[in-house]
Amino acid sequence: MRLSKYHEAKGEMALLEWFLLLGFSAATILVHGQPGDTMTPTKSIADGQTLISSGGTFELGFFSLGVSKNRYLGIHYGAPDKTVVWVANRISPLSGATGVLNLTGDGNLVLLNSTGYIIWSTGTSNANNPVVQLLDSGNLVLNEGTSNNLLWQSFDHPGDTMLPGMKLERNLRTNVDSTYTSWKSSSDPSPGEYSCKIHINAVPEIFIWRGSVQKVGRIGPWNGRGFAGVPDTKPHNSFTYNLPSNEYEATYSFQILDNSILYRNLLTETGAFQGLVRVKPNLAWVAYSRFPKDQCDKYAICGANGVCTASYTLACDCLRGFSPKSPQNWRLGNNSDGCVRRTALNCSSDGFFELQQIKLPDTSNATLHSNKSLEECEDLCLKNCTCGAYAINGGIGCVTWTGNLVDIRLFTDGGENLYIRLASSELGQTRGNYRKKKLVISIIISSLAGFLLLVCGIQLLWKKNRKRKQGETLSTHYREGRGNELELPLFDIHTIRTATNNFSEDNKLGEGGFGPVYKGQLEDGEKIAVKRLSKGSVQGIHEFTNEMSLIAKLQHRNLVRLLGCCIEGEERLLVYEYLQNTSLDHFIFDRKRSAFLDWQKRLDIILGVARGLLYLHQDSRLKIIHRDLKASNILLDEELNPKISDFGTARIFKMDQIEENTNRVVGTYGYMSPEYAMGGIFSVKSDVFSFGVLVLEILSGKKNRMIDQAEACVNLLGHAWRLWMEGRCLEILDESVGCAYPESKILRCIQVAFLCVQEGSENRPTMTEVVLMLSTESALLPQPERPGFCIAPPLMERDLSSNNNLTVTIEGR
Numbered sequence: 001m002r003l004s005k006y007h008e009a010k011g012e013m014a015l016l017e018w019f020l021l022l023g024f025s026a027a028t029i030l031v032h033g034q035p036g037d038t039m040t041p042t043k044s045i046a047d048g049q050t051l052i053s054s055g056g057t058f059e060l061g062f063f064s065l066g067v068s069k070n071r072y073l074g075i076h077y078g079a080p081d082k083t084v085v086w087v088a089n090r091i092s093p094l095s096g097a098t099g100v101l102n103l104t105g106d107g108n109l110v111l112l113n114s115t116g117y118i119i120w121s122t123g124t125s126n127a128n129n130p131v132v133q134l135l136d137s138g139n140l141v142l143n144e145g146t147s148n149n150l151l152w153q154s155f156d157h158p159g160d161t162m163l164p165g166m167k168l169e170r171n172l173r174t175n176v177d178s179t180y181t182s183w184k185s186s187s188d189p190s191p192g193e194y195s196c197k198i199h200i201n202a203v204p205e206i207f208i209w210r211g212s213v214q215k216v217g218r219i220g221p222w223n224g225r226g227f228a229g230v231p232d233t234k235p236h237n238s239f240t241y242n243l244p245s246n247e248y249e250a251t252y253s254f255q256i257l258d259n260s261i262l263y264r265n266l267l268t269e270t271g272a273f274q275g276l277v278r279v280k281p282n283l284a285w286v287a288y289s290r291f292p293k294d295q296c297d298k299y300a301i302c303g304a305n306g307v308c309t310a311s312y313t314l315a316c317d318c319l320r321g322f323s324p325k326s327p328q329n330w331r332l333g334n335n336s337d338g339c340v341r342r343t344a345l346n347c348s349s350d351g352f353f354e355l356q357q358i359k360l361p362d363t364s365n366a367t368l369h370s371n372k373s374l375e376e377c378e379d380l381c382l383k384n385c386t387c388g389a390y391a392i393n394g395g396i397g398c399v400t401w402t403g404n405l406v407d408i409r410l411f412t413d414g415g416e417n418l419y420i421r422l423a424s425s426e427l428g429q430t431r432g433n434y435r436k437k438k439l440v441i442s443i444i445i446s447s448l449a450g451f452l453l454l455v456c457g458i459q460l461l462w463k464k465n466r467k468r469k470q471g472e473t474l475s476t477h478y479r480e481g482r483g484n485e486l487e488l489p490l491f492d493i494h495t496i497r498t499a500t501n502n503f504s505e506d507n508k509l510g511e512g513g514f515g516p517v518y519k520g521q522l523e524d525g526e527k528i529a530v531k532r533l534s535k536g537s538v539q540g541i542h543e544f545t546n547e548m549s550l551i552a553k554l555q556h557r558n559l560v561r562l563l564g565c566c567i568e569g570e571e572r573l574l575v576y577e578y579l580q581n582t583s584l585d586h587f588i589f590d591r592k593r594s595a596f597l598d599w600q601k602r603l604d605i606i607l608g609v610a611r612g613l614l615y616l617h618q619d620s621r622l623k624i625i626h627r628d629l630k631a632s633n634i635l636l637d638e639e640l641n642p643k644i645s646d647f648g649t650a651r652i653f654k655m656d657q658i659e660e661n662t663n664r665v666v667g668t669y670g671y672m673s674p675e676y677a678m679g680g681i682f683s684v685k686s687d688v689f690s691f692g693v694l695v696l697e698i699l700s701g702k703k704n705r706m707i708d709q710a711e712a713c714v715n716l717l718g719h720a721w722r723l724w725m726e727g728r729c730l731e732i733l734d735e736s737v738g739c740a741y742p743e744s745k746i747l748r749c750i751q752v753a754f755l756c757v758q759e760g761s762e763n764r765p766t767m768t769e770v771v772l773m774l775s776t777e778s779a780l781l782p783q784p785e786r787p788g789f790c791i792a793p794p795l796m797e798r799d800l801s802s803n804n805n806l807t808v809t810i811e812g813r
């Protein structure tokens, strides 16, 4: 069990490793007499030697990437993280560890291979007393020592990573136009397909390009504080974004306000623009913001004058007053031709239709009028017959558009309002808001209808297949019971030994319930986590085979992926994908890290877990009860997508089976439903109960532990219920959720959680209902009854409150 347990040890290990490496680096400096953070013409840096910035944050040196044997010179974070942020010779790798970095007497920094051939250089010259220094910001600067005259800096030559203080800049006067380019792959830093640049439109916008002609994304528009099109880039109390601009120049950069935080922007190989955050000295990077988030962020996905909605699936609609240019293509789901006006404008008698909460269209052909009020802006647009729409863009001013409106999407929260000019016949008698609401509502209704149709269709198919499936499930189940015919890749023990460095202590991530867990890397570079069954563990063998046979058949983005297993001699190993962000409990219960979980992130996590659980309960080929759902069993990937793990205690039900009774109660106090903890009865509804507890924990940032053994009902559930009854339930929210959240949605979420933890299991909703209630605004919610929170554990001997995270087993009631 406990794939996730290994993460517990990880924090301390990282720290230890860090100190060890720090000590080691210090020793290297002494031995090699290295120059610290500076370099002068008398010194050179050979492969194996480094420059370390004064605070130890960054290091300049030679390295190889991934599976490649090529050597590169560049800058990476100090040990142990070593994430590379800049590469000097990204297009001309060295073939062996023989490179040397020299600074010539007149100030040229050159990288030579062993035959003295110049692989890369700064191309600077004619300097007196040149000095190279690696600053703690990660900037490598070349100065004229005497005058401190800056000759060259790595910040002016970006790759795929943007660090605090670095700029994304366009200046038409000086012709500076900085471009970030993605890597080809994680082991090849040469320029890949994607690049991002800033454009000086009416409002500055950052575009992501694929090649040099195809716009694939638009991070914008800038509204004076952040990018309105990317709600995640709103300012945070740990960092701020800046983008001063005028008609000649625009410069995007960001600053860190909190020293314990590291932040970088990354343009990935697949063209995504991520803001990554790390709390020192923790190893895991968290994607704090990311673009694109969904299909609607793909540039102009709905064509000109189309609007994209991403509630369930991609949905394109035409703006009001517009209709598809090629209706047949549009019906077939090809929206590239976009929409055209139904009624031509008549200059003198037009009106405006207000479309709320959207990402404003591409401002390439728009005009900015500073210092104008909404009324003045409308006036301006009305007076000019070519003006087709206007908007007030945050703190920047009035923007007017001519021609097509391209790349509009709807947001559920935030966004700006756009006023679209329409012929009076398109506006009808009533004006303004009412009509806009109708549009939004009709969009919602049409996407809802689509969704329901889909659900019905699936259900029909499901019913049709059900009979056949049942037999199938059972027979597969039996076959597995005999332990053969597993459709699971088998790893050979040598591969695992190589990947984990022969199960070395350094690779050990922690100790799980049935044995240690190791981190490893396969030859192709893929990172894995290996669970190794301790020899002679009978209990373990049971859980091992259970977990293996179960999870091998499951595939869902919210379940941890089993890559294979290894059974050789005495060895029993399970090989999983490695998730670097550890488990959910390390985020929600940690003050620093929870600051990166705003309301939207928390909701995404809740929905992810709900979908994973729904899959287990009914959408997979089996019906599975997890029985030990809790925060430490939810792993998080780089983008904080949740993945349910640990199937050691899960049970397969027959499709029509409702519940089962066991005299081996396994699970975790605090998460167990009353009927399970006390009666050993488990069903999908006991998982629903655990889910409800988890939701409250995610929202409150508090554990559902018993605060006081004597006073039985003061766990989180009891506390939250009291606040709910008193109408103060927003008070349970974690402080770091901030205050910019939609109150009604949070209330809805809390209410769903209470419905899940009701005492009577028959009153609790199924996961299907939970997912629907969480993702639609319109579903009416019943009033929850009192939760089953006073669970007196039946056979509690040890002090469970001090260690309530532990999965316990109680046998023979």
Ligand SMILES: *[C@@H]1O[C@H](CO)[C@@H](O)[C@H](O)[C@H]1NC(C)=O
Pocket (backbone or CB within 6 Å): 042, 043, 044, 100, 101, 102, 112, 116
């Ligand atoms: C590079 O520096 C090393 C050590 O200072 C020196 O031996 C070597 O000749 C230099 N190479 C060139 C091409 O300047």
Ligand SMILES: *[C@@H]1O[C@H](CO)[C@@H](O)[C@H](O)[C@H]1NC(C)=O
Pocket (backbone or CB within 6 Å): 095, 113, 114, 115, 116, 117
């Ligand atoms: C150094 O680079 C030159 C030019 O790329 C190449 O011809 C030569 O073989 C390289 N030397 C080594 C030892 O790699």
Ligand SMILES: *[C@@H]1O[C@H](CO)[C@@H](O)[C@H](O)[C@H]1NC(C)=O
Pocket (backbone or CB within 6 Å): 326, 329, 334, 335, 336, 337
């Ligand atoms: C969509 O329609 C356009 C123009 O009619 C055509 O060029 C394009 O290939 C179509 N795309 C797809 C995916 O069919």
Ligand SMILES: *[C@@H]1O[C@H](CO)[C@@H](O)[C@H](O)[C@H]1NC(C)=O
Pocket (backbone or CB within 6 Å): 346, 348, 349
């Ligand atoms: C515009 O509308 C007004 C009133 O409906 C009408 O009198 C006028 O002729 C129209 N102008 C054009 C150019 O269609």
Ligand SMILES: *[C@@H]1O[C@H](CO)[C@@H](O)[C@H](O)[C@H]1NC(C)=O
Pocket (backbone or CB within 6 Å): 362, 363, 364, 365, 403, 404, 405, 406
């Ligand atoms: C801006 O105008 C140019 C020239 O008319 C056109 O090719 C381009 O598609 C327009 N861009 C947008 C975003 O409307």
Ligand SMILES: *[C@@H]1O[C@H](CO)[C@@H](O)[C@H](O)[C@H]1NC(C)=O
Pocket (backbone or CB within 6 Å): 370, 371
């Ligand atoms: C906008 O108004 C402010 C204060 O009234 C003024 O200081 C500023 O110069 C104006 N900006 C422009 C572009 O007119």
Ligand SMILES: *[C@@H]1O[C@H](CO)[C@@H](O)[C@H](O)[C@H]1NC(C)=O
Pocket (backbone or CB within 6 Å): 367, 384, 385, 386, 387, 400, 402
């Ligand atoms: C109307 O708007 C267009 C585009 O913004 C601009 O070029 C033109 O000068 C404006 N005309 C008047 C009369 O302001």
